[in-house]
Amino acid sequence: MRMKVISIPEYCLGCGLCEIYCAAQHDGFNGNVLKAYKTGQPDPRSSLIRSRPVSWFNTCMQCEEAPCLNACISGAIKRDRDGIIYIDENRCVQCYTCVMVCPYGHARPSSRSGRIMKCDLCRDSEGMPACVKHCPNGALKLWQGGEEQ
Amino acid sequence: MGAPLNTGFQMSTPVFKVDRDQDRCIQCGVCVSQCANEVHHMDSDGWMWVEDEKCVACQRCAVLCPTRAISITDYPVIFRDNSHWGSASLREIFRQAESGGVLLTGMGNPRPYKNYFDHMLLNASQVTNPSIDPLREPMELTTYLGNKGDLICGEEKPFLKLKVPIMFSAMSFGSVSLNVQKSLSAAARDMGTYWNTGEGGLHPDLKEFGSCAVVQVASGRFGVHPGYLDNSAAIEIKIGQGAKPGIGGHLPGEKVSEEVSLTRMIPAWSDAISPAPHHDIYSIEDLDQLIETLKVASRYSKPIAVKVAAVHNIGAIASGIVRAGADIVVIDGFRGSTGAAPMRIRDNVGIPIEIALAQVDSRLRDEGIRQQASLVAAGGIRSSADVIKAIALGADAVYIASAALVALGCHMCQMCFTGKCNWGLATTNPELSKRLNPELGLQRAKNLLAAWGHEIQEMMGGMGINAIDSLRGNRLMLRGIGLNPQELDLLGIKSVGD
Numbered sequence: 001m002r003m004k005v006i007s008i009p010e011y012c013l014g015c016g017l018c019e020i021y022c023a024a025q026h027d028g029f030n031g032n033v034l035k036a037y038k039t040g041q042p043d044p045r046s047s048l049i050r051s052r053p054v055s056w057f058n059t060c061m062q063c064e065e066a067p068c069l070n071a072c073i074s075g076a077i078k079r080d081r082d083g084i085i086y087i088d089e090n091r092c093v094q095c096y097t098c099v100m101v102c103p104y105g106h107a108r109p110s111s112r113s114g115r116i117m118k119c120d121l122c123r124d125s126e127g128m129p130a131c132v133k134h135c136p137n138g139a140l141k142l143w144q145g146g147e148e149q
Numbered sequence: 150m151g152a153p154l155n156t157g158f159q160m161s162t163p164v165f166k167v168d169r170d171q172d173r174c175i176q177c178g179v180c181v182s183q184c185a186n187e188v189h190h191m192d193s194d195g196w197m198w199v200e201d202e203k204c205v206a207c208q209r210c211a212v213l214c215p216t217r218a219i220s221i222t223d224y225p226v227i228f229r230d231n232s233h234w235g236s237a238s239l240r241e242i243f244r245q246a247e248s249g250g251v252l253l254t255g256m257g258n259p260r261p262y263k264n265y266f267d268h269m270l271l272n273a274s275q276v277t278n279p280s281i282d283p284l285r286e287p288m289e290l291t292t293y294l295g296n297k298g299d300l301i302c303g304e305e306k307p308f309l310k311l312k313v314p315i316m317f318s319a320m321s322f323g324s325v326s327l328n329v330q331k332s333l334s335a336a337a338r339d340m341g342t343y344w345n346t347g348e349g350g351l352h353p354d355l356k357e358f359g360s361c362a363v364v365q366v367a368s369g370r371f372g373v374h375p376g377y378l379d380n381s382a383a384i385e386i387k388i389g390q391g392a393k394p395g396i397g398g399h400l401p402g403e404k405v406s407e408e409v410s411l412t413r414m415i416p417a418w419s420d421a422i423s424p425a426p427h428h429d430i431y432s433i434e435d436l437d438q439l440i441e442t443l444k445v446a447s448r449y450s451k452p453i454a455v456k457v458a459a460v461h462n463i464g465a466i467a468s469g470i471v472r473a474g475a476d477i478v479v480i481d482g483f484r485g486s487t488g489a490a491p492m493r494i495r496d497n498v499g500i501p502i503e504i505a506l507a508q509v510d511s512r513l514r515d516e517g518i519r520q521q522a523s524l525v526a527a528g529g530i531r532s533s534a535d536v537i538k539a540i541a542l543g544a545d546a547v548y549i550a551s552a553a554l555v556a557l558g559c560h561m562c563q564m565c566f567t568g569k570c571n572w573g574l575a576t577t578n579p580e581l582s583k584r585l586n587p588e589l590g591l592q593r594a595k596n597l598l599a600a601w602g603h604e605i606q607e608m609m610g611g612m613g614i615n616a617i618d619s620l621r622g623n624r625l626m627l628r629g630i631g632l633n634p635q636e637l638d639l640l641g642i643k644s645v646g647d
Contacts (some may be wrong), residue, residue, distance in 0.1 A: 008586075012583075013182075013583065013584055015179045015182055015213060016177060016178065016179060016182070017179060017213065017215055021177075021215065033215045033216050035172060037176065037177070037216070038172075052580075053579065136213060136404075137583075138586045138588060138589045
């Protein structure tokens with residue numbers, strides 16, 4: 001079943017908590033925002049695009065025919081059993097082909113480390129993706145098949 | 150005439166202190182983007198700083214801060230101890246000396262007047278009669294509001310049917326955002342109760358919620374037209390409001406956006422001023438005429454409510470209202486809230502709803518006209534226990550507004566009148582009002598009503614009562630604690646132990 005996070009700009013406050021909790025959920029920080037930002041190199045996988053008064057969270061569409069998956073030269077971009085497209089960092093050679101082919105401008109290199117970042121729907125942790133769980137206004141939803149909004 | 154001072158100097162220290170724990174702050178800037186009062190700042194080099202004097206303690210930044218780095222406390226410098234000249238008095242004088250204006254405020258009366266709800270205790274069944282378990286046995290909360298007197302066989306009188314004896318009180322579009330009305334109207338529909346448009350008319354987006362709306366006809370007559378009256382469950386004539394008895398309303402022009410202007414049927418960006426009196430009601434006979442006019446206009450298909458503030462001699466006033474033909478009498482106590490009112494009026498005018506309610510119920514019973522109208526209590530209802538006590542004192546149902554707003558996120562900073570509500574409630578600024586997602590608001594409001602409904606059933610069961618009808622005016626279920634004999638007499642209840 002295809003899943004993805006949907007952003008509802010009508011109710012997005014542009015607070016950026018999605019980015020913060022996204023970074024804290026990855027790289028072994030286990031949701032600890034303080035640790036991620038005070039001791040680590042926080043790398044949000046998705047980014048909040050702010051253009052006041054509108055803002056919107058640019059997350060992965062988890063495309064069925066995923067250009068990044070098809071274009072990856074080292075086989076680092078994979079799809080798991082749940083249909084989630086993720087990056088196997090051990091195989092990534094940072095060629096940035098995915099950055100160029102992503103039609104949504106989602107996959108992008110980290111400004112800190114240069115590695116590729118894309119949303120993996122927090123597949124390594126239980127429950128909802130961190131951004132959905134922590135959005136204070138319900139402006140992010142996890143779409144799990146069915147009718148697209 | 151007073152004139153504001155042309156100086157940035159302020160005579161007093163800030164009221165609140167915004168503390169930022171630098172060990173925890175990650176310079177994410179959430180506080181900066183969320184504060185409409187512009188307390189928080191971040192320079193381009195990442196330096197964070199605050200302006201304490203602008204803080205209203207709405208807690209928005211503290212709640213959203215992902216690392217709990219922000220705490221808001223009372224500013225530590227206190228004035229020399231003085232039981233008469235408290236710090237609030239001094240600060241208010243400083244403010245008035247600077248502005249030359251009337252002090253405005255929002256929400257309900259915060260002064261430490263005696264709270265009669267907190268001086269009443271409920272009964273519970275023990276050996277001599279059984280209590281009822283609401284999980285195992287049916288428990289009836291359904292309430293009908295309207296004229297139940299002189300029913301002639303075959304005649305149909307208009308009623309409101311409430312599945313819980315709690316309605317959402319009047320909050321106009323303009324004083325609150327459209328998303329607040331969307332949340333509350335949908336919650337009222339889903340829970341089988343009613344919401345109130347306030348005096349700002351019915352926004353076209355909410356047309357489908359007309360069938361569960363009490364539409365208000367107030368002294369400004371904003372948004373009143375045949376379609377408005379037709380698309381409603383009941384019509385409420387608003388004479389007074391608990392937070393500001395005797396004075397009208399004033400929606401500042403800055404809040405009258407295009408949307409508000411269309412709904413209110415007034416020019417955009419012009420002040421919406423509701424006169425203090427209805428200019429067609431100068432006597433009880435005039436009220437009679439307006440009630441009759443509205444009944445005719447709605448072809449006798451809807452109950453007509455009259456809302457008054459609880460003031461001295463409320464018993465006689467309510468009696469007059471019932472005799473003028475009102476089907477529902479709404480009494481708004483002095484703790485009732487407002488979007489904007491002069492502070493002196495809010496804090497010093499009116500009487501407690503508990504006493505007013507007891508007086509009105511007794512008076513109408515004594516005069517044999519209690520069945521001709523339902524009584525709705527409003528003004529400062531904080532919990533299901535307050536609801537139960539109000540019903541036992543004689544109310545048929547209650548109105549809640551502050552509690553509903555708190556459910557949607559209000560933190561009672563009392564700054565509604567600024568239009569800068571950081572929780573997106575008391576504002577029409579689109580950037581702020583989008584902070585309330587009506588889908589979440591609907592769920593929160595529904596949860597509140599459901600939770601209170603369950604609690605009411607629990608308390609009724611404990612008293613051995615299985616229908617809310619049997620509790621209405623059943624003051625034997627109440628006992629006063631810490632009240633003097635006159636207060637007990639006015640409330641019509643016995644003392645604890647009696």
